[in-house]
Amino acid sequence: MSSEFDLIARYFTRPAPAGLLGVGDDCALFPVPAGMHIATSTDLLIEGRHFFPDVDPRALGHKSLAVNLSDLAAMGARPVGCVLGLALPQANEPWLAAFAQGFHALADMHGCPLIGGDTTRSPHDLAISVTIFGAVAADRALRRDAAQVGDEIWVSGTLGAADVAYRLLDGHLPADATLLAATRRALEWPEPRVALGQGLLGVAHAAIDISDGLLQDLGHILSASRVGAQLHYDAMPVAPALHGMPPAALTQAVLGGGDVYELCFTAAADQHDQVLSAAARAGAAVTRVGHITQTPGVVVLGADGQPLSALPRGFDHFPVS
């Protein structure tokens, strides 16, 4: 009753959509619309590193797929399907059922069926790998290396809440049940900006999703595009729950906080209204936070027009030791 194959079948096999050969053969097969490229991204999430051991498994199922959908969104790609690898310390069926529920609910919302996978036992850590596939016209895809001097820099949604929730849960910020209640959803149930990404095709130049912090991820656009940026700290869309936090901690969360899964993108200034229209159609708030400059590096101006002196660093799994 609890063999590997039974577990896979019970929680992860569902009828394949028309045209797809899903879970249960050596490979899954899926068609590609004529003229489209496949966009693919992979993430490997490890217990104790990317999520807390006691996280709600339904939220974990959601987030495991959400972070990959967010990568598709940052290319402007339309989701086609995904595959899932799970290494489990034990075969806990209620846990699996909840994880699968969270995963499938988000997959259904974005038309991104689970078409293949691998389940195995792990000696210690729960490990989750998701690889996602989308379709996009290669010459229209939103790339990191396409920002141009004079572009406006935009951010979707709000910044900082997920980072604050993380720091409350791991003890780096003093316990605050009210603040945790107001920020936890941003950490555990991120909403990938899939519709916004597709809506920005032909409007935006460069895009990235914010996983490691605004400054670090924008930095990838800047170095790939060989440009710089000037940002206005007062323009940042700070998550409302964070108002009243100490300024230093707030700056860290807004500029350096990871796990955001909002889009940071650049578009020509004459596309300003088109950006706002695309965002409205996608149901996403967007905020202009600065512009692209010729001078390399990032300058963040404070309310007094002077550059902030101490900028936070982003998250790096292998920091210089």
Add this chain to the structure above:
Amino acid sequence: MSSEFDLIARYFTRPAPAGLLGVGDDCALFPVPAGMHIATSTDLLIEGRHFFPDVDPRALGHKSLAVNLSDLAAMGARPVGCVLGLALPQANEPWLAAFAQGFHALADMHGCPLIGGDTTRSPHDLAISVTIFGAVAADRALRRDAAQVGDEIWVSGTLGAADVAYRLLDGHLPADATLLAATRRALEWPEPRVALGQGLLGVAHAAIDISDGLLQDLGHILSASRVGAQLHYDAMPVAPALHGMPPAALTQAVLGGGDVYELCFTAAADQHDQVLSAAARAGAAVTRVGHITQTPGVVVLGADGQPLSALPRGFDHFPVS
């Protein structure tokens, strides 16, 4: 010098082939030949479960990709590219360099470039996820559910060596340095039958790669195709190094031993010569080991024409407890 991004760049970023956008954007992009479907497979390998902690990292890099190439082979798909997730307990650069060398050498041999990935730190176990993409015409792909009554059943290469090496290394078989030396390569450096799989398109009906043992993997073809099989034990292509082993251990290794990464496939009897020609062109030995029957289940006949009484079970990561 040892930040995550430096590590990725140093060992896993190489110039993307023409038409591909590789490592370094939110997604990798690759084109799909007109009329082809994408075949995809994913595997999640965990230290202590799928490989020993002291395994040669070059061999591990090779095998991590080989097991996925083997899944493409079993569909008859042509490799297009792959993505890699690595969770490492520490950033050990000589280890990474050797792993990358083994991985890239096999990728180059099969025209399957690494186009994306994710590197992270792991609290305990080394974890490796590989997802592979191939191209195949959907109506020609070798599927598990296409075996027909009367088909001949074939196996490529030889059986049993990898399982014996594994059992020698984990202590289930008594130490035998000569036997280990003769079998270890089969365990650590499997050669996926990519050319054979493509050569069997239009010739074979059903195919699977042998990862969990011949009987278990053939069983997947039988249940998907709603047929049975009669096998001849004396016809099995036993790895030469295994001759002289005690009969019970030998039977276990040949019929139940995993990690083989040879193909098991079925083809109509009138395609016998075409199977042999396709195998010769692919440089693979193939052996007919039985035929498909209407009666469900598997019967293995011994030299005396009588069914073997005790058949080994395959490998299951979550055995019934």
